[in-house]
Amino acid sequence: MNIAVFVSGNGSNLQALIEAESRGDISPGKISLVVCDNPQAYALERAAKAGKKVFVLEAEKGKAREEYDRQVAERLEKEEIGGIVLAGFMRILSGEFIDRYKNRILNIHPSLLPKFKGARSIKDAFEAGTKETGVTVHFVTSELDAGPIILQEKVSVDEGETLETLKEKIHRIEHKVYPEVVKLFTRGKLKIQGDKVEIKE
Numbered sequence: 682m683n684i685a686v687f688v689s690g691n692g693s694n695l696q697a698l699i700e701a702e703s704r705g706d707i708s709p710g711k712i713s714l715v716v717c718d719n720p721q722a723y724a725l726e727r728a729a730k731a732g733k734k735v736f737v738l739e740a741e742k743g744k745a746r747e748e749y750d751r752q753v754a755e756r757l758e759k760e761e762i763g764g765i766v767l768a769g770f771m772r773i774l775s776g777e778f779i780d781r782y783k784n785r786i787l788n789i790h791p792s793l794l795p796k797f798k799g800a801r802s803i804k805d806a807f808e809a810g811t812k813e814t815g816v817t818v819h820f821v822t823s824e825l826d827a828g829p830i831i832l833q834e835k836v837s838v839d840e841g842e843t844l845e846t847l848k849e850k851i852h853r854i855e856h857k858v859y860p861e862v863v864k865l866f867t868r869g870k871l872k873i874q875g876d877k878v879e880i881k882e
């Protein structure tokens with residue numbers, strides 16, 4: 682299955698997926714395209730180093746979200762993309778795009794959803810003084826940071842924890858779980874039943 686990984690920034694999750702792919706750990710998934718909305722993203726260097734095709738499309742002021750997404754979809758069709766993996770992609774996708782790729786878009790989020798939605802989840806969790814946070818991988822629906830949850834892994838916030846050490850812990854977990862979920866997805870092991878996801882053995 683041809684996969685497109687969507688990124689906006691550092692791309693450490695992209696890197697983890699690229700490394701998993703090279704070990705054969707996401708097969709039959711194949712990262713066929715990296716989509717990016719930010720020409721300055723370090724993720725683009727990672728993609729280039731791995732020899733991945735990239736599609737960079739910056740948002741233009743005044744351009745409708747649907748129009749941006751249509752341009753992306755056009756490119757995805759050209760590459761015969763079957764699954765979309767959001768890895769730190771900080772744009773909101775239009776309902777039209779999400780419907781087009783219904784049940785084929787995965788997202789990773791650095792909290793135990795539905796807690797700490799949004800773009801600053803690790804910081805928000807840390808500042809709230811929570812003793813436990815984590816990582817969620819879910820299917821994308823038109824509701825932001827919602828959608829059927831595939832997997833969650835907890836991360837404890839320990840005595841003496843700093844925002845930096847918490848970020849590191851969360852990213853370490855992300856880099857482990859995301860390739861695992863992408864593998865299950867590309868092998869057809871994820872079955873959505875209403876709001877729940879069943880993982881088939």
Ligand code: GAR
Nearest residue numbers: 690691692693694768769789790791
């Ligand atoms: C990751 O922590 C991911 O969970 C988060 O952005 C980071 C991207 O890091 N995504 C969100 O907050 C989505 N709401 P990366 O560019 O190093 O993979």
